[in-house]
Amino acid sequence: xxxxxxxxxxxxxxxAHGLDLALGAAPANAxxxxxxxxxxxxxxxxxxxxxxxxxxxxxxxxxxVLYTLAELNDEDRGWGLRGESYAxxxxxxxxxxxxxxxxxxxxxxxxxxxxxxxxxxxxLSAVTAHLAASMGVRPRVLPATDDHLATLVDTPxxxxxxxxYFVGRQHADAVLGLHFEGADAARPAPGVLDALAAExxxxxxxxxxxxxxxxxxxxxxxxxxxxAPGRRVAVSPIVGGQAIKGPAAQILESLGHEVxxxxxxxxxxxxxxxxxxxxxxxxxAGAVADLGLTVHVTDTIMGGPPGRxxxxxxxxxxx
Amino acid sequence: xxxxxxxxxxxxxxxAHGLDLALGAAPANAxxxxxxxxxxxxxxxxxxxxxxxxxxxxxxxxxxVLYTLAELNDEDRGWGLRGESYAxxxxxxxxxxxxxxxxxxxxxxxxxxxxxxxxxxxxLSAVTAHLAASMGVRPRVLPATDDHLATLVDTPxxxxxxxxYFVGRQHADAVLGLHFEGADAARPAPGVLDALAAExxxxxxxxxxxxxxxxxxxxxxxxxxxxAPGRRVAVSPIVGGQAIKGPAAQILESLGHEVxxxxxxxxxxxxxxxxxxxxxxxxxAGAVADLGLTVHVTDTIMGGPPGRxxxxxxxxxxx
Numbered sequence: 094x095x096x097x098x099x100x101x102x103x104x105x106x107x108x109a110h111g112l113d114l115a116l117g118a119a120p121a122n123a124x125x126x127x128x129x130x131x132x133x134x135x136x137x138x139x140x141x142x143x144x145x146x147x148x149x150x151x152x153x154x155x156x157x158v159l160y161t162l163a164e165l166n167d168e169d170r171g172w173g174l175r176g177e178s179y180a181x182x183x184x185x186x187x188x189x190x191x192x193x194x195x196x197x198x199x200x201x202x203x204x205x206x207x208x209x210x211x212x213x214x215x216x217l218s219a220v221t222a223h224l225a226a227s228m229g230v231r232p233r234v235l236p237a238t239d240d241h242l243a244t245l246v247d248t249p250x251x252x253x254x255x256x257x258y259f260v261g262r263q264h265a266d267a268v269l270g271l272h273f274e275g276a277d278a279a280r281p282a283p284g285v286l287d288a289l290a291a292e293x294x295x296x297x298x299x300x301x302x303x304x305x306x307x308x309x310x311x312x313x314x315x316x317x318x319x320x321a322p323g324r325r326v327a328v329s330p331i332v333g334g335q336a337i338k339g340p341a342a343q344i345l346e347s348l349g350h351e352v353x354x355x356x357x358x359x360x361x362x363x364x365x366x367x368x369x370x371x372x373x374x375x376x377x378a379g380a381v382a383d384l385g386l387t388v389h390v391t392d393t394i395m396g397g398p399p400g401r402x403x404x405x406x407x408x409x410x411x412x
Numbered sequence: 413x414x415x416x417x418x419x420x421x422x423x424x425x426x427x428a429h430g431l432d433l434a435l436g437a438a439p440a441n442a443x444x445x446x447x448x449x450x451x452x453x454x455x456x457x458x459x460x461x462x463x464x465x466x467x468x469x470x471x472x473x474x475x476x477v478l479y480t481l482a483e484l485n486d487e488d489r490g491w492g493l494r495g496e497s498y499a500x501x502x503x504x505x506x507x508x509x510x511x512x513x514x515x516x517x518x519x520x521x522x523x524x525x526x527x528x529x530x531x532x533x534x535x536l537s538a539v540t541a542h543l544a545a546s547m548g549v550r551p552r553v554l555p556a557t558d559d560h561l562a563t564l565v566d567t568p569x570x571x572x573x574x575x576x577y578f579v580g581r582q583h584a585d586a587v588l589g590l591h592f593e594g595a596d597a598a599r600p601a602p603g604v605l606d607a608l609a610a611e612x613x614x615x616x617x618x619x620x621x622x623x624x625x626x627x628x629x630x631x632x633x634x635x636x637x638x639x640a641p642g643r644r645v646a647v648s649p650i651v652g653g654q655a656i657k658g659p660a661a662q663i664l665e666s667l668g669h670e671v672x673x674x675x676x677x678x679x680x681x682x683x684x685x686x687x688x689x690x691x692x693x694x695x696x697a698g699a700v701a702d703l704g705l706t707v708h709v710t711d712t713i714m715g716g717p718p719g720r721x722x723x724x725x726x727x728x729x730x731x
Binding site: 147148149177178180181182183184185187188189190197198199200201202203205206208209210212213224227228 | 466467468496497499500501502503504506507508509516517518519520521522524525527528529531532543546547
């Protein structure tokens, strides 16, 4: 089965890992599986968080997806690599550089390679494919676009760059609106639109505004998802009225949405066929169904690899 | 007293350190010293060894000078920083990068800062001044030029880039000739020609062909040294027929020069007034004097800071 996942950072990376485990592990009827399970999963990743620091091109969501798929990620922290050291960052600080954004020594190697290849003219999709291959990642990982697309956050303190809002000010500001700089002129990266024709398209339990919206803002992507021939499934990132991670709950509220799986379902209505909500939100199933969506109620908290694979298998069964 | 040193890597860096100690330390008659001893020493540094690795701009000689003046250098090894770690290099190797050139984690911070500032359009001289200030370096450190100048080495195996010859193949190839790519179009960095009007100009005990020649190859520099109004002194890098460090002896031989302090003196005749040779080469003093040079015989092996300062004080006395 061909599966495409639309993903932001941690939640998307964990579900990508689960899908890779579910698709890549030899099933009971191994003879009938596709000849190349590696090709079965495509992960389309948000680039609105991308930034440049110390002259290096940083793609936080792509790296979280790559590191998690390569099983090199720091599970406890949620981002970055396991067993990191910070000698270069310490030296950058000693040289007077602004080091509010934490960059580990091993993580820096990724940014150095990405930057060198972008500067010589390789598109981000080719650089990402190279990094994925270098790390032994099986699924195809695609940036939403090779073009410039930057999420800007309107707050009471003015318009902020994404990382300034998210890391620098620790997403403490109320979000009054979002602006995806460059989106109008961006083109989907090669393979993105084709991937949306997969038998199963999953919207990860990522932040609807900060992770999924910038993907849909690339001209052609929202329409391709609307017209997608396969089964389209979204997993709610809101469980029991709270975000599993990050500022999704605050942003839903400040933008006038209900802070619940139902609020998320209203945003995704028309874009997906099935809404997956947590068993703690079973009471919302009827209201979600009233939106014309099929509802699947389950334990959506993935945790480690076994939980990811379990949720992934349930999603595969929905197609 | 204003002093200018022409320097390559380790030997130049050690003498720069000695001169900084000798000029910077408050002398007995403190009231008569220049108001800003920091301005008294200018070090003009070879950039022919500069290269780009992993998309980062590397200036080995400038960094050796900066690290030594900041007393951050690895004295045992001769290059790089003390107490280095190599996590980023290890990760670069894991990503399939070619890692024959050793880059420490803290050293990488220097290259990252340099590269970011060069890419935004700062000239190398401004970037070097920023790095020097960040490290607390007192002397003015100037690249010979802000323009592209790359030392290429002709060998029986063909023309090699400098770092391929020096690090990659560990200077094992016979040197048949040198080519300073870009030299004809290069301009001296701001301050270089003025600095050659100092009361004392010293050619460091650096490699005459790999360190000093590429400085003199920048149009205007050789002439300014020839016409320099101050005392011009060269320190022989050859002691007892051997180089203190590196391939100077082999290169003198393969290019048809005598491998001795006299051979070096013949190369520098006309460019300097005084030749400083080691006491082990005292028997050559007459032949050096016959070239029209004043000869100063002393212990030229600097070793640690006390030896550097001692040699530097002798040089200051020559002016």
